[in-house]
Amino acid sequence: MSSEDLKRQAAARALEAVSDGMRLGLGTGSTARHFVELLGDRVRGGLKVICVATSEATQAQAEGEGIPMSTLDETPELDLVVDGADELDEQLRLVKGGGGALLREKIVASASKRMIVIADDSKKVAVLGRFPLPVEVNPFGLEVTRRQIAAAAARCGCTGELTLRQRDGKPFVTDGGHYIIDCHFAVLPQPEALAAALVAIPGVVEHGLFIGLATGVVLAAPGGLVELGQV
Ligand SMILES: O=C(CO)[C@H](O)[C@H](O)COP(=O)(O)O
Structure with missing residues (x-):
């Protein structure tokens, strides 16, 4: 099938x-x-x-x-x-x-x-994180937001590459006019703490943890x- x-x-x-x-x-x-x-x-x-x-x-x-x-x-x-x-x-x-x-x-x-x-x-996993976590961000101050995401994630036990999502060689733009940073953390040991830390960052519009x-x-x-x- x-x-x-x-x-x-x-x-x-x-x-x-x-x-x-x-x-x-x-x-x-x-x-x-x-x-x-x-x-x-x-x-x-x-x-x-x-x-x-x-x-x-x-x-x-x-x-x-x-x-x-x-x-x-x-x-x-x-x-x-x-x-x-x-x-x-x-x-x-x-x-x-x-x-x-x-x-x-x-x-x-x-x-x-x-x-x-x-x-x-x-799609069912024992521990979340294999799929890169999408974080929707305001394009303004992108590098500041990227650094703040990396720091907040590290405090929640997550490290890895943060990549700006691209489409046709340009940043992917969401229906709301924002960019997406994909966070390649491999594992998310504390999803609730990570979610709370991400929403506290001014440039973060929303994150993909539901x-x-x-x-x-x-x-x-x-x-x-x-x-x-x-x-
Ligand atoms: O979150 C989503 C879109 O933002 C989708 O629900 C998710 O990507 C699953 O997609 P698919 O059914 O194609 O695997």
Whole structure:
């Protein structure tokens, strides 16, 4: 079974948690893309939902599927967000932002009663950190912020290369107009302490550690689906 098949299976399971009248957050990335496609089928079949996207890319996909879309200003309370992740652990702590949408993803997740994460089982790790931690930063004072991230991380037991994310030879720019520094720490021994240290840095807009937000996880493995938390 291909990795895309596994992602679609996880997406299909999450769709079972959706019912008529729900206000939904739509995640970003290749796994969330399957969910939006499957949701589009259900909407065309008569399901009534209103949705908020976590990125311009997802907004465009959802509109193309004919899914009724809203904004967080019009719909500030959501019932459920379904999103992917770059890494997750047994405690449902996540690393997100591989697709660069972490800020909107976190705002949408914070507005939602429940967050179901969908992924193939390669994303589950014993200790977070194998996937470089994305940190969204203001372009102003980039080098100051980079040094402050390195110092704060070292106090939390994390060392490694900090690289400015690039696309086509230029800094990658998020939907919010910010840059992303990818932190290659290999392990994050104290995720909560690191999260608190990063948000205290003035130039840091947001970081990719999602702690206390996911309420359920659907992992697709070749042998079947594995669920963590409440799905
Ligand atoms: O955080 C994200 C985007 O900012 C994605 O959810 C994450 O990168 C997972 O993507 P994929 O489903 O393509 O593996």
